Amino acid sequence: MTExxxxxxxxxxxxxxxxxxxxxxxxxxxxxxxxxxxxEITDELVKENERLRGAARKLEAENAALRTQLKSxxxxxxxxxxxxxxxxxxxxxxxxxxQAEAVTSTFTARYTEIEEELANLANVYVASYQxxxxxxxxxxxxxxxxxxxxxxxxxAHAVYVADEKRKQLVPVSCDGVDMDRVPRVQLADxxxxxxxxxxxxxxxxxxxxxxxxxxxxxxxxxxSPAACLPMRIEDxxxxxxxxxxxLPQKERFMAVDFExxxxxxxxxxxxxxxxxxxxxxxxxxxxxxxxxxLEAPRSG
Amino acid sequence: xxxxxxxxxxxxxxxxxxxxxxxxxxxxxxxVTEADDGVDGLRKLAAGKFDIxxxxxxxxxxxxxxLVKRVRSDPTHKDTPIIVITTEGSQEDRQRAMQLGANxxxxxxxxxxxxxxxxxELLKIEH
Numbered sequence: 001m002t003e004x005x006x007x008x009x010x011x012x013x014x015x016x017x018x019x020x021x022x023x024x025x026x027x028x029x030x031x032x033x034x035x036x037x038x039x040e041i042t043d044e045l046v047k048e049n050e051r052l053r054g055a056a057r058k059l060e061a062e063n064a065a066l067r068t069q070l071k072s073x074x075x076x077x078x079x080x081x082x083x084x085x086x087x088x089x090x091x092x093x094x095x096x097x098x099q100a101e102a103v104t105s106t107f108t109a110r111y112t113e114i115e116e117e118l119a120n121l122a123n124v125y126v127a128s129y130q131x132x133x134x135x136x137x138x139x140x141x142x143x144x145x146x147x148x149x150x151x152x153x154x155x156a157h158a159v160y161v162a163d164e165k166r167k168q169l170v171p172v173s174c175d176g177v178d179m180d181r182v183p184r185v186q187l188a189d190x191x192x193x194x195x196x197x198x199x200x201x202x203x204x205x206x207x208x209x210x211x212x213x214x215x216x217x218x219x220x221x222x223x224s225p226a227a228c229l230p231m232r233i234e235d236x237x238x239x240x241x242x243x244x245x246x247l248p249q250k251e252r253f254m255a256v257d258f259e260x261x262x263x264x265x266x267x268x269x270x271x272x273x274x275x276x277x278x279x280x281x282x283x284x285x286x287x288x289x290x291x292x293x294l295e296a297p298r299s300g
Numbered sequence: 301x302x303x304x305x306x307x308x309x310x311x312x313x314x315x316x317x318x319x320x321x322x323x324x325x326x327x328x329x330x331x332v333t334e335a336d337d338g339v340d341g342l343r344k345l346a347a348g349k350f351d352i353x354x355x356x357x358x359x360x361x362x363x364x365x366x367l368v369k370r371v372r373s374d375p376t377h378k379d380t381p382i383i384v385i386t387t388e389g390s391q392e393d394r395q396r397a398m399q400l401g402a403n404x405x406x407x408x409x410x411x412x413x414x415x416x417x418x419x420x421e422l423l424k425i426e427h
Binding site: 112115116118119122123125126127129130133143146147149150151152153247249250 | 313314315316318319322323326387407408409410411412413
């Protein structure tokens, strides 16, 4: 009896449990919901994947930009190094250039000096060549005059030869001044010692020491000659060359003039004396007998 | 080495002539011909062509001024550069020479570097 009471009624049991149709609907709904959820998740995953791909591309782009930047920085550093090296090279070249310039300048100066020396030597050579190119007295005197006028630039000058008998310096040639105006010079033992320019001429003749004005030549004249040069053959005084005035453009004597004066002191006397002897001998040369008494050169 | 330029030196003084020749020997490729005076100069000019002429002014027979005048009236040499050699005092001669057609002048006493520089300048030689 008890068993019958505890068993639920058949109609009530069928009412509380879902029917097959309901179950089928529930299953369909569940499956539909499941697939719907799956599709939604898939969509979300695809979207997330897309987003992540975008982010990855962005990062790659950033990475590429950073790499480029890095390369660019390297290039700049490289360029700076090159600039420094070029700057050093430029400094070295400038230094070499300065040295070369200094050397060139030295060479140019030396070249100019040598050219001047060469010109001076040419002057001296030409002068001595011309002085000794003839034995004719007028030609020697003419060369002497030309030498003084053209090479030295003498505007007024005279050549004196010593007259040993009368103890006088006698002018034998002059240029730029009348012979009458040229001072006469009485030598040492005259009663009255000479004065002014004559005193200078006498002193030069007696001592053999030339008188050459080293300063300005504008004040030169008879009383203070610009230059007096002794004419000597070995130790014997033969005469004096006096330069009383020079051309206006010649402000002072230059190196070449001093060389010419030395040459004149040594050569003018021999040229003049040779020409005087030749003139005295009427242009005849002595025979070979003059060589007879010459001492034979010693050997060893 | 053949000469590229030729120069005529007209000077009566052997000393000055020799000195000028010495100075001009420092100019490379320059051949120098010498003449004793103006007439001799004209003779040498008639015999050949010259690139430059150096002449003294004071010379016997024919002086430098007459020579300059003759050269300028000669079609062959009318454009040849002429340098006259003068003394400082003869400013009139210098002016006259320039009026007659000389291109330059050198004052005595001559300096070789000055002669060389003037010749190079007129011949347009750089070195």
